[in-house]
Amino acid sequence: MSGEFDYIKRNLYSVMEKIEKAALKSGRTAKDIKLVAVTKTVEPERIMKILDEGILDLGENRVQELTKKYDILNSRECKWHLIGHLQTNKVKYIVDKVSLIHSVDRIELAKEIQKRAEAIGKIIDVLVQVNVSGEESKFGISVEDAYGLVREISSMPNLRVKGLMTMAPYAENPESVRYVFSKLRDLSIDIGKEKLDNSNMEILSMGMSNDFEVAIEEGASLVRIGTALFGKRN
Numbered sequence: 121m122s123g124e125f126d127y128i129k130r131n132l133y134s135v136m137e138k139i140e141k142a143a144l145k146s147g148r149t150a151k152d153i154k155l156v157a158v159t160k161t162v163e164p165e166r167i168m169k170i171l172d173e174g175i176l177d178l179g180e181n182r183v184q185e186l187t188k189k190y191d192i193l194n195s196r197e198c199k200w201h202l203i204g205h206l207q208t209n210k211v212k213y214i215v216d217k218v219s220l221i222h223s224v225d226r227i228e229l230a231k232e233i234q235k236r237a238e239a240i241g242k243i244i245d246v247l248v249q250v251n252v253s254g255e256e257s258k259f260g261i262s263v264e265d266a267y268g269l270v271r272e273i274s275s276m277p278n279l280r281v282k283g284l285m286t287m288a289p290y291a292e293n294p295e296s297v298r299y300v301f302s303k304l305r306d307l308s309i310d311i312g313k314e315k316l317d318n319s320n321m322e323i324l325s326m327g328m329s330n331d332f333e334v335a336i337e338e339g340a341s342l343v344r345i346g347t348a349l350f351g352k353r354n
């Protein structure tokens with residue numbers, strides 16, 4: 121039987137095929153790449169379609185939208201990723217709900233997460249978001265300051281740094297942002313060598329609908345994909 125949302129399943133298979141090919145090019149397999157389905161603006165009915173296909177990692181960039189969908193989908197086994205800019209005063213709403221925060225880019229935010237995580241006795245996995253391209257419109261700490269931030273976080277008992285995240289500038293031709301991904305990979309290798317407490321560089325969160333194949337070729341271990349799965353957002 122074909123249903124209204126079958127296109128999501130077809131899109132998923134097409135994305136997975138591309139992930140597999142790109143992974144092979146970097147000496148890995150699709151199993152080495154985690155797909156986070158970016159569900160911002162996508163209604164719960166359509167999100168359920170992707171959950172039914174076994175994709176349980178969901179990414180939201182707004183706190184309010186995440187908490188709302190968290191409640192609606194609470195009977196499902198999904199794992200929530202906060203991928204967008206996080207205001208310090210909103211940490212309290214998500215700290216008990218997220219499995220990974222991708223967007224830690226300043227010490228004040230890390231301190232607030234530490235405080236809220238300690239209060240509920242939880243250890244929170246985080247990524248440090250790096251603004252590799254230096255584009256003013258992008259959040260993230262500079263490449264130069266990233267190591268210092270990881271080091272400061274490594275002394276916080278309720279946070280674990282699991283790696284780095286970046287967003288490349290939008291590019292018609294993704295080859296033109298390949299350098300962004302290779303620079304983040306190199307940075308994660310350098311930081312990994314320091315063997316800081318409570319930190320590792322397991323996760324490289326980079327690659328979106330438009331550029332995930334290039335990101336995987338450059339070493340991404342997690343891609344955040346919305347449009348290529350659910351179609352254009354309104």
Ligand SMILES: *Cc1c(COP(=O)(O)O)cnc(C)c1O
Pocket residue numbers: 158160181203204287328329330344345346347348
């Ligand atoms: C929206 C968003 C994505 C997904 O973008 P698509 O182009 O729809 O795949 C990935 N990462 C972040 C941080 C986003 O805000």
